[in-house]
Amino acid sequence: GIGIREVLLTSGCPGTEAKCVVRVEECRGAVDCGWGIPISEGLACVKMPCIYIPPENRFKYVWKMLIPNKTAHILPNDSAIMEVCRDTHSVTFQCETQENGNIIASVKYTVYATTETETKKSRRIETGQSRRTTTDAILVFVMLTGIIVTVGAIFAMIFMILHWAVVKSIWESKSGQDNQDKKLANKSSLRNME
Numbered sequence: 228g229i230g231i232r233e234v235l236l237t238s239g240c241p242g243t244e245a246k247c248v249v250r251v252e253e254c255r256g257a258v259d260c261g262w263g264i265p266i267s268e269g270l271a272c273v274k275m276p277c278i279y280i281p282p283e284n285r286f287k288y289v290w291k292m293l294i295p296n297k298t299a300h301i302l303p304n305d306s307a308i309m310e311v312c313r314d315t316h317s318v319t320f321q322c323e324t325q326e327n328g329n330i331i332a333s334v335k336y337t338v339y340a341t342t343e344t345e346t347k348k349s350r351r352i353e354t355g356q357s358r359r360t361t362t363d364a365i366l367v368f369v370m371l372t373g374i375i376v377t378v379g380a381i382f383a384m385i386f387m388i389l390h391w392a393v394v395k396s397i398w399e400s401k402s403g404q405d406n407q408d409k410k411l412a413n414k415s416s417l418r419n420m421e
Contacts, residue, residue: 229255229324229332231280253280255331263334270341272312277322278332283307286324286331293319293335313341 232254240247266274277288290309291299299321302309311320317339324332387394 229253229278229280258330258333260332260334263336265336266308270313272310273336273338274308274310275320275322275336275338277307277309278324278334279307286326289323289325291321291323293321311338313338315342316340 230253231251233251234249235246236249237246260278263275263278266276268274277286277290279286279288286307288305288307290302290304292302293299302320309320309322311318317337319335319337321333321335323330
């Protein structure tokens with residue numbers, strides 16, 4: 228295909244700019260550009276662009292309708308953009324960009340039938356609703372878990388406040404027992420050293 232490439236300068240740019248454009252030049256790549264994305268796509272019609280760079284009238288554009296197991300049908304349209312209205316069945320189009328009789332870029336588009344477009348739209352709606360349902364279920368689960376943990380922490384704090392004497396005696400007995408264990412360990416280590 229063809230395109231435009233910016234040549235950047237990474238030092239010596241004016242002011243505090245880290246990068247600056249030195250020039251813009253044309254670049255070329257593989258002729259087959261694969262499948263394109265339409266400029267606009269409505270329920271009734273689709274606008275598809277050929278591959279080109281300005282000035283647009285520099286190139287010749289050949290639009291073809293691709294028919295399976297048959298020779299491609301060349302269309303009379305020779306502009307860079309073609310608008311096609313949907314039919315009862317899907318159709319594949321190809322645009323070849325030519326310069327001096329040579330193909331320099333080629334892109335394909337599938338224009339889906341009106342019924343297929345409606346089916347895809349309804350599938351998207353169904354998928355969107357199932358995603359929303361799943362997301363809602365996850366949010367409800369997280370909220371309920373958070374509420375339960377918070378209520379449990381509040382009850383634990385209330386219990387500790389109401390029964391502070393009991394909690395304090397348990398902590399003191401545990402810390403007192405830990406101190407006794409440490410003293411016993413120190414005494415036994417002193418005896419071992421003697």
